[in-house]
Amino acid sequence: MDSLKKTIFARSPTRRGATDLLNPEWNEKATFCYRRCIHEGNMQQAFTCLITARKGDSDKKWSDAARAVRHFLRGKAVNGIAVEIIDPRLYQGLALSSCTHEDAIYHVRSEVLHQILEKIGFERHEFGEPFPVQGHTR
Incomplete structure (x- = not known):
């Protein structure tokens, strides 16, 4: 993942999003899989670069980072790919306590x-x- 982040930073036209990827809070993992939007259940699954990254309280834009990754992958001739960034806390669910x-x-x-x-x-x-x-x- 580190080499991917460095390459994205070096080649990306959206350097702000790429800069976010170099921040330690983004230092999780990237996997490639097929995913479908839950709101479009009748659509085909899309080849996806899924990045799990913990985001802190900041004004960083995940959409810029996703575009930077997508731009990098398209530059490597990986076309028709979606990029999704998810905070792993999403899988934990909401914990309510008194x-x-x-x-x-x-x-x-x-x-x-x-x-x-x-x-x-x-x-x-x-x-x-x-x-x-x-x-x-x-």
Whole structure:
């Protein structure tokens, strides 16, 4: 992958996207496979360069990086290829958990909840269940 990134950087007209590939947060892996867009189930699978890369909180553009990879591959006579960049956290799914003692909001959560319920027109019942206030209905 390192030589691929260096070659892309050297030859790409979209150097910003190629520069992103050289950043350590992009240092994952690239595989070639056949994939189909989940929104276009009736389409044929496309030959795809699939790059898994963890992206941090930044303004880097994955679309520029994907174009740089595609441009490089087309320069090597690999035509008709799609490039997809996926953060591996996508496969982990969403993990929800309740508020814990370590969370900054923990010690003020009751007051915050009260303010939210008051703002949307609900009061708290003694068991913590919201009930409508003054003619407001769910």
